[in-house]
Amino acid sequence: MQLAPTAMMANPSKPFLPRRGLMFILSSPSGAGKTTIARRLLAEDANLRMSVSVTTRPMRDGEVESRDYYFTAQDDFRAMVDDDAFMEWAQVFGNFYGTPRASIKAGLERGDDFLFDVDWQGAQQLSQRAGADVVSVFLLPPSIEELERRLRDRGTDDPDVIAGRMARARDEISHWDGYDYVVVNDDLGTCFERVCTILHAERLRRIRGTGLVDFTRKLIS
Numbered sequence: 001m002q003l004a005p006t007a008m009m010a011n012p013s014k015p016f017l018p019r020r021g022l023m024f025i026l027s028s029p030s031g032a033g034k035t036t037i038a039r040r041l042l043a044e045d046a047n048l049r050m051s052v053s054v055t056t057r058p059m060r061d062g063e064v065e066s067r068d069y070y071f072t073a074q075d076d077f078r079a080m081v082d083d084d085a086f087m088e089w090a091q092v093f094g095n096f097y098g099t100p101r102a103s104i105k106a107g108l109e110r111g112d113d114f115l116f117d118v119d120w121q122g123a124q125q126l127s128q129r130a131g132a133d134v135v136s137v138f139l140l141p142p143s144i145e146e147l148e149r150r151l152r153d154r155g156t157d158d159p160d161v162i163a164g165r166m167a168r169a170r171d172e173i174s175h176w177d178g179y180d181y182v183v184v185n186d187d188l189g190t191c192f193e194r195v196c197t198i199l200h201a202e203r204l205r206r207i208r209g210t211g212l213v214d215f216t217r218k219l220i221s
């Protein structure tokens with residue numbers, strides 16, 4: 001039997017049974033392409049929501065408040081730490097970044113999947129705290145030279161900031177073995193496809209199928 005193309009394409013992320021959402025972490029050394037991949041995933045996948053972090057770093061040209069980050073003053077960030085408002089937080093490049101707790105817990109129970117753009121410290125803390133809900137993917141550049149070229153061509157940072165990001169890249173890369181998956185972002189289309197494959201397969205894991213117990217019981221009764 002041949003399926004009509006529209007039937008095959010019909011919302012592949014909509015589950016047949018109730019399921020628990022997952023926390024999909026994308027990390028990489030700065031400039032390797034995680035923002036590019038994340039934006040495309042969000043544009044093409046209706047069931048994926050961004051976990052928007054709070055940061056004390058200044059806004060870049062092209063960034064949008066509450067889409068890219070909640071930009072905040074250092075005192076306000078500290079107050080949020082004291083209120084235990086973050087699932088995790090870290091200092092990166094001299095700025096503070098944190099994942100707000102609000103809405104994630106309830107969203108996961110509803111079956112929403114969340115995308116996290118966090119560094120290795122955030123990935124490690126979230127993996128420790130949220131266990132099986134977390135799927136972590138580390139993106140690598142095809143070479144150090146290409147990483148520096150991407151940072152320069154992006155045109156968002158001064159040379160001294162780029163030097164700082166390159167210095168930190170080696171440290172970031174050394175944490176590759178703390179992730180569930182590692183994907184090289186050489187050709188963008190191929191990398192995007194691989195990340196999609198991981199997300200689609202991880203959604204199908206038995207442990208996320210909260211409706212499976214009732215469903216299988218009915219099937220065999």
Ligand SMILES: Nc1nc2c(ncn2[C@@H]2O[C@H](COP(=O)(O)OP(=O)(O)O)[C@@H](O)[C@H]2O)c(=O)[nH]1
Nearest residue numbers: 030053089090092097098099117118119121122
């Ligand atoms: N731990 C942690 N890291 C974060 C968070 N938000 C962003 N980051 C990381 O902070 C680093 C710097 O981010 P950014 O200033 O946007 O620069 P980018 O590296 O060019 O994306 C990146 O490695 C991000 O993944 C967060 O909430 N928690």
Ligand SMILES: Nc1ncnc2c1ncn2[C@@H]1O[C@H](COP(=O)(O)OP(=O)(O)O)[C@@H](O)[C@H]1O
Nearest residue numbers: 030031032033034035036150154185186187188
């Ligand atoms: N596969 C790729 N090939 C070439 N350029 C890329 C690729 N992936 C991303 N880029 C470019 O590299 C720069 C850094 O990507 P970005 O997504 O901002 O990285 P990150 O969020 O990891 O810092 C951007 O200008 C982006 O357009």
